[in-house]
Amino acid sequence: MNLRAFTAERLNFHSWIKGSVNDVLVPIEAYHLYDPFGRRIKHETRFQYDRIPAVVELCIQAGVEIPEYPSRRRTKPIRMIGRKVIDRGGLIEEPQPGISANPSSLIDLDTHGACGRFPPPPPSDIPKIAQETMDAYETVKLGVTKLMDRYTVKACGYCSEVHVGPWGHNAKLCGEFKHQWRDGKHGWQDATVDEVFPPNYVWHVEDPKGPPLKGGALKKFYGKAPAVVEVCLQAGAQIPEKYKPMMRLDIVVPESEEAQLVA
Numbered sequence: 001m002n003l004r005a006f007t008a009e010r011l012n013f014h015s016w017i018k019g020s021v022n023d024v025l026v027p028i029e030a031y032h033l034y035d036p037f038g039r040r041i042k043h044e045t046r047f048q049y050d051r052i053p054a055v056v057e058l059c060i061q062a063g064v065e066i067p068e069y070p071s072r073r074r075t076k077p078i079r080m081i082g083r084k085v086i087d088r089g090g091l092i093e094e095p096q097p098g099i100s101a102n103p104s105s106l107i108d109l110d111t112h113g114a115c116g117r118f119p120p121p122p123p124s125d126i127p128k129i130a131q132e133t134m135d136a137y138e139t140v141k142l143g144v145t146k147l148m149d150r151y152t153v154k155a156c157g158y159c160s161e162v163h164v165g166p167w168g169h170n171a172k173l174c175g176e177f178k179h180q181w182r183d184g185k186h187g188w189q190d191a192t193v194d195e196v197f198p199p200n201y202v203w204h205v206e207d208p209k210g211p212p213l214k215g216g217a218l219k220k221f222y223g224k225a226p227a228v229v230e231v232c233l234q235a236g237a238q239i240p241e242k243y244k245p246m247m248r249l250d251i252v253v254p255e256s257e258e259a260q261l262v263a
């Protein structure tokens with residue numbers, strides 16, 4: 001079979017490979033800024049800034065101290081009228097990124113290759129780990145929601161780029177891996193919680209050991225859930241009530257003939 005015929009044949013079919021942590025918890029990175037109200041990042045100066053998880057950047061701006069990523073702590077509030085900054089307390093010399101006298105143990109938090117670095121837990125521990133993970137997910141989601149009420153986060157309307165700060169940045173990388181429009185300029189809007197901490201919805205699988213989910217008309221009987229919630233449920237966690245309606249736990253998936261009768 002030639003390649004084109006092969007491609008056409010497999011069009012619309014997913015090609016499944018083993019997932020990693022990043023397929024469940026989609027990493028969203030943003031530039032770390034010493035002073036979010038300071039100089040705007042230009043396309044030419046973008047390499048002077050570290051890329052870190054957007055949630056971590058949000059927490060740093062809200063007061064978490066991480067030695068590698070220092071942050072300007074103002075003693076006087078910034079004065080603004082509407083969106084215009086009247087007084088930001090002047091610009092001060094910014095420390096060079098990546099230089100720190102007391103590196104913290106951030107590397108321990110790196111998820112890269114985590115599945116290889118940590119041995120699989122004993123089966124008896126799994127429900128407990130699932131519940132801790134479920135609870136932690138809810139804690140982070142609620143925390144991000146509250147912090148975003150207080151700190152401005154911007155998201156690009158055309159790609160998944162996020163910026164933690166009152167105005168976006170000027171790195172022209174929009175659509176970097178596809179077509180570039182608008183000279184690569186991002187289109188900044190106020191971000192939603194889902195853009196900063198994506199739920200990454202997956203189909204809810206009633207019986208993970210059962211046959212694969214059926215596509216087509218039966219799709220409408222399946223529910224969805226954030227990937228973390230689905231993993232935790234399958235691993236034995238109690239999940240919050242709010243997810244149950246969207247997962248359609250009350251619906252019995254009909255056999256295909258029945259589905260055609262009701263469709």
Ligand SMILES: [Zn+2]
Binds near residue numbers: 158
């Ligand atoms: Zn963009």
